[in-house]
Amino acid sequence: MEKLEEIIDVLDQMKNIIRFVHLGDIPENxxxxxxxxxxxxxxxxxxxxxxxxxxxxxxxxxxxxxxxxLVSVRLKNLNDLSAKINLEDYPHMEINFLIISYTIKILERYYKLINEGNIN
Structure with a gap:
């Protein structure tokens, strides 16, 4: 249960980060x-x-x-598209990519923990 509470704390922090991070201007290409x-x-x-x-x-x-x-569509699309461009040229998109993709992975891990009988 302690591990789940720690993950919830991390997810809460990610929620605050996502709420305030700026996506940046729409690129041209x-x-x-x-x-x-x-x-x-x-x-x-x-x-x-x-x-x-x-x-x-x-x-x-x-x-x-x-x-x-989130995993099969959003994360796959993000990974596929990010592999085709140089994210370092787009700092706003790069930080958003890192935050969003990491959060999706945490959500997936957390969901598996709570639904595989690892808690009551």
């Missing part, structure tokens, strides 16, 4: 625009889920489909 748009969508999806995580019990309201969508 197609691939960069696609990544910018995907970051915007993923950020909204992740933030929406994080607003429901205040404790172990409330986090059970998140459906498996939501987490699966």
């Amino acid at each position: 197609d691939l960069e625009i696609d990544l910018w748009a995907e970051l915007d969508l993923a950020s909204a999806d992740v933030y929406g889920i994080l607003t429901r995580y205040s404790d172990v019990e409330s986090s059970r309201k998140v459906k498996r489909e939501e987490i699966d969508f």
Whole structure:
């Protein structure tokens, strides 16, 4: 249970970071625009889920489909698009990519812990 509470603390911190981090201006090239748009969508999806995580019990309201969508669609799209451009040229997008992709991975790990019988 202690591990889950620590993860909830981290997720709460990520929620605050996501709320205040600036995505930056819309780039001019197609691939960069696609990544910018995907970051915007993923950020909204992740933030929406994080607003429901205040404790172990409330986090059970998140459906498996939501987490699966974040991992199989949003994270995959972010990884695919970021591999095609040099993120270092876009510092706002780079920090957003790191924050969002990391948060999705934490959400996935947390969801597995609470739904695989590792807690009561």
